[in-house]
Amino acid sequence: MELYVGGYAQEKTTYVMEMIARDSEASKVLLLDERDCARLFGGDLEERIIILQHFHLMVQRELRQIVPHEEKRQQTNGEEADLTLWFQKLTDRIQVWEQEGRRVIVISDEVGNGIVPVDGFEREWREWVGRLLIRFAKQADRVERVICGLGQRIK
């Protein structure tokens, strides 16, 4: 698995697509984003390259399903939402794809480099994106950080 992170509008996907083209892989690419979460766990895929784009928004979407609003949080005694199960399911899926010989690429915005938000959901979202990206980075064979469409390989 490969991980590409960077700020908003840094042309991360373009960078990845150009890299794939350079690697001269004629394979079909499947681009999945936060609107395709259901397809992540769906049936067979024909594409050999799978890109999970907007991982930070996938996390946001999942977190929203767990923590729809503040009232519900109060009912759960202010306990943190837990995305561990969802993430486990996702990494299992990625592992299966890789065992099938597919190339899996995850792309995410870095969202933690700002003033800590007043809103609880926003804070929790940033923390989860960070934590899950750390876990992805540990599993990844390659990690790059993209700025202005340029990549810096950090693993």
Next chain:
Amino acid sequence: MMTLILGGSGSGKSAFAEEYACECFAGESGLGIGCAKGKKYYIATMEVYGEEGRRRVERHRRQRAGKGFETIEQPRSVGELRRFDRGDTVLLECLSNLVANEMFVGACSLAAETVCTKILKEIGKLSQEVGRLVIVSNNVFEDGVDYDASTKEYMKALGMVNARLAQSADLVVEVVVGIPVVWKGSL
């Protein structure tokens, strides 16, 4: 030796800083560089408010458990601590809280320069007293939001403190998705 470790929220900067401080400590006591084997201290600058704050502290405590740090809660005036010597490794976490605590006193807020000068003086003193000072700071500068005047003043203060410390630090590391990226010196 002074090391500055930077990162955003959820970047893994704390876990990395702890691991790094432990390695430094093990390395230095192993070398036997002429000073008595010191201790490992963790200076916590966060003031705890509410349930979320308590959970946060709890998570960090669990993360530190078993690593042999003696925890000192010091939300401001880190220069007033008097217990260190040259063999000690001190992990100071984190500047974003320290700057906020020094800056916002009751209903007043001090100017960025005032806060910056005080903190730099105190950290300078601390770094003279201990063998290895590892400082954790936060990157809060890249969300492009146009904040109110007092938040901007805070960002200015933290930015100045970070930049000045980076000048005097031997090593500056940014943690990105748990991976250290070296900006100055070498790991």
